[in-house]
Amino acid sequence: MAKRTTHRSTAGKKLYAVRDSGGQFKDIQTYERAHRADLARKSKAEKTAGAKKTAKKAVKAVAKKAVAKKAVAKKTVKKAVKKVATKSVKKTAKKR
Numbered sequence: 001m002a003k004r005t006t007h008r009s010t011a012g013k014k015l016y017a018v019r020d021s022g023g024q025f026k027d028i029q030t031y032e033r034a035h036r037a038d039l040a041r042k043s044k045a046e047k048t049a050g051a052k053k054t055a056k057k058a059v060k061a062v063a064k065k066a067v068a069k070k071a072v073a074k075k076t077v078k079k080a081v082k083k084v085a086t087k088s089v090k091k092t093a094k095k096r
Contacts, residue, residue, distance in 0.1 A: 006031070 004016040007028075014031035042050075 004034070 004018050007015045007017055009015055009030075016029055016031055016034045017025050018027040020026040
């Protein structure tokens with residue numbers, strides 16, 4: 001970002017002036033507008049922190065789903081084993 005120098009307007013408002021490489025004024029805006037724009041913009045550090053946070057949330061959600069699926073799979077396997085065991089017990093009981 002270009003360095004800004006401060007000035008005052010005739011009305012007394014604070015101004016920010018940006019100069020180009022030739023020393024000419026490239027942009028002049030009031031401090032109020034420039035400051036508001038600065039607050040609205042995020043820095044690189046804030047963006048990467050936000051991206052990391054989002055990635056962590058996504059990983060947690062996927063892990064949570066995998067654990068839930070695993071639990072459901074375990075339950076269905078247990079039910080199937082129980083069902084087969086009871087069937088085999090009933091068959092052996094009929095044979096006797």
